[in-house]
Amino acid sequence: MSFPPTTRSPGFTTLDRAQRVRFRRAVTLIVMTLLLPGSAQLVQGNRRVGRIALRTWLALVVLGVAAAASSYLWNGVAFWAGTNTALLLALRLALMALAVGWAYLFIDAWRLGQPLTLQRQQRLAVVGVNGFLCFSVAGALLFSAHVVGVQRDFMISMFGNGDAVGAHAGRYNILLMGGDSGAGRWGLRPDSMTVASVDAETGKTLLISLPRNMQNFPFAEGSVLDEKFPNGFDVEGQYLNSLSTWALDHAELFKGSKSPGVDATVMGIEGITGLEINYWAMVNLEGFKDLVDAVGGVTLNVRQPIPVGLPHEEHFHYIKAGKRKLGGHDTLWFARAREGSDDYSRMARQKCVMNAMLQQVSPQTALSNFEAIAKASSQMVSTSVPRSEVGKFVDLAMKAKSQKVATLSLVPPMINTADPDIPLVHAKVAEAIARAEGEKPAPVEEVAAAPATEEAAGTVVAEPKKATPPAAPPAVTGGSVGSLSQGYAANQAEDLGAAC
Known part of the structure; x- marks a missing residue:
């Protein structure tokens, strides 16, 4: 007496279920890398790399939250950071390094997902999702590094290193x-x-x-x-x-x-x-x-x-x-x-x-x-x-x-x-x-x-x-309220916006 293979539906075998599990695991590793860089390596891979990456990410999150809170409470912090050329250079290099490191983690997460064991359609889907996220994250970081570089070049080209002069009579x-x-x-x-x-x-x-x-x-x-x-x-x-x-x-x-x-x-x-x-x-x-x-x-x-x-x-x-x-x-x-x-x-x-x-x-x-x-x-x-x-x-x-x-x-x-x-x-x-x-x-x-x-x-x-x-009622001369003989409102005003 023979028994039919265990299936959930006709034609669905244990091998199919195993491939689906592998596909979900591969996608999960990629998503984990997006949300918590290094977590995929901690779960399945080089744990030393995972610990370094995860600790770096958590440190950056804490630093980012602290910077945002400080900038919100004290505007001077943001202005100082945006005008300090040494800090801008360090930030630019850090963003470039972060882009390269995060891209490596995505590639490693794809490797850990064992793409060669997946069906062709699943393999293509994993490659597409991983590639999209990898290039999106790395591209965003590199663009941010470019913007920081533009700001640094702007500060160097426009402003000098002269001595600050104090206010006169406030x-x-x-x-x-x-x-x-x-x-x-x-x-x-x-x-x-x-x-x-x-x-x-x-x-x-x-x-x-x-x-x-x-x-x-x-x-x-x-x-x-x-x-x-x-x-x-x-x-x-x-x-x-x-x-x-x-x-x-x-x-x-x-x-x-x-x-x-x-x-x-x-x-x-x-x-x-x-x-x-x-x-x-x-x-x-x-x-x-x-x-x-x-x-x-x-x-x-x-x-x-x-x-x-x-x-x-x-x-x-x-x-x-x-x-x-x-x-x-x-x-x-x-x-x-x-x-x-x-x-x-x-x-x-x-x-x-x-x-x-x-x-x-x-x-x-x-x-x-x-x-x-x-x-x-x-x-x-x-x-x-x-x-x-x-x-x-x-x-x-x-x-x-x-x-x-x-x-x-x-x-x-x-x-x-x-x-x-x-x-x-x-x-x-x-x-x-x-x-x-x-x-x-x-x-x-x-x-x-x-x-x-x-x-x-x-x-x-x-x-x-x-x-x-x-x-007489105010005239308009040359597009300005007033006249040469009487003066122009915008030239002598307590509220320039109203005079315009």
């Missing part, structure tokens, strides 16, 4: 200069100059803008240019924005200086504002458009059509009025267009672009577009800020996002740029800083400054002050 004063790109003259003649005065504790920011056509201004007391021009910079036909190129023609006055043009401009800005400048940054305005594109564009309130390009150019067009999300090219033209504008309405629009960038670029946007931002920034900015201070200023920028940005512009009708009243300028700067810090500023007794005419907006010529009629 504030950091950073001179921001915008210059045209071009062979041999990148940034040599600043087109715009703004001092960002930042509270060292709260990040509350005041933007102090200076007109490029200011004349007859003093220099920082005791500086080399103060000795040469004791009565102020009265060189005929020279303005604040041409001081940089003038200094390059007289480089012998700045012995040992790597950037005499910038040094001269800083001396002039300090003399005009009465502030000590901690650091400076020179922005290539042509490269600025790449940064805007890298963050996905910026939304601006276009109050009247703004021309893009020149009428004879093939791609000439107007940015239509309304809330518009603009790419880098149009954003640059929004900030710099001259048609129907004067220097001071352009300064107002430029402040609106600064404010929009500060408010709209979130940490998530920065992380998701990190490589493009780093590439654009390294080509766009030259700065004296040392690497050791970058984390501090990123932290202050994050605090500034939640606060109103105030502005002060040293322009007509408040200031006669052809013959500025420097005591009045100093008083206005002190008043604006006090107001930004929430203090009640002392009243400033203004000496009437001559307004500028539209024709003289590029090179200001003073006119006798005339009686002004009753205030």
Whole structure:
């Protein structure tokens, strides 16, 4: 008498069940390697390798959780880690080693699963799953190592190893200069100059803008240019924005200086504002458009059509009025267009672009577009800020996002740029800083400054002050709220966002 083979269903043999068990075991070993690297070797394989891998993985998990918690509680930890080039190099090498080690564990787990004992379809499935996970994990780690390398290269190329400078009277004063790109003259003649005065504790920011056509201004007391021009910079036909190129023609006055043009401009800005400048940054305005594109564009309130390009150019067009999300090219033209504008309405629009960038670029946007931002920034900015201070200023920028940005512009009708009243300028700067810090500023007794005419907006010529009629509804000139004679809202504002 014979008995049929033990089966669960017709044609399903003990051999089939054994192959299924081997297939499940092979898949399990691969999944274990994904979740707990080294666990597959501990269960079935070289236990020494498994222990090393598992302990390494657990140590990395603990370190990662501690780093995340520290960064969440103290933002300075993350900023320090992201700006420390030695740490970034170590992290990059660690990620590369981790990618190679994890890939080895996947390959070894596939070997431990004895793929040659499986049926052809099962073997192909194991190879596919293992290969996908192996390349995915290793690829993600290698890409992370690449991003860390980009950040390290960015820090090295943009920031130096200079000495950190402490805050002055509780504030950091950073001179921001915008210059045209071009062979041999990148940034040599600043087109715009703004001092960002930042509270060292709260990040509350005041933007102090200076007109490029200011004349007859003093220099920082005791500086080399103060000795040469004791009565102020009265060189005929020279303005604040041409001081940089003038200094390059007289480089012998700045012995040992790597950037005499910038040094001269800083001396002039300090003399005009009465502030000590901690650091400076020179922005290539042509490269600025790449940064805007890298963050996905910026939304601006276009109050009247703004021309893009020149009428004879093939791609000439107007940015239509309304809330518009603009790419880098149009954003640059929004900030710099001259048609129907004067220097001071352009300064107002430029402040609106600064404010929009500060408010709209979130940490998530920065992380998701990190490589493009780093590439654009390294080509766009030259700065004296040392690497050791970058984390501090990123932290202050994050605090500034939640606060109103105030502005002060040293322009007509408040200031006669052809013959500025420097005591009045100093008083206005002190008043604006006090107001930004929430203090009640002392009243400033203004000496009437001559307004500028539209024709003289590029090179200001003073006119006798005339009686002004009753205030009319705010006009829009050159895309900015206000007028040349009455001033522009964005140039003198407690809340720049509202003025834009």
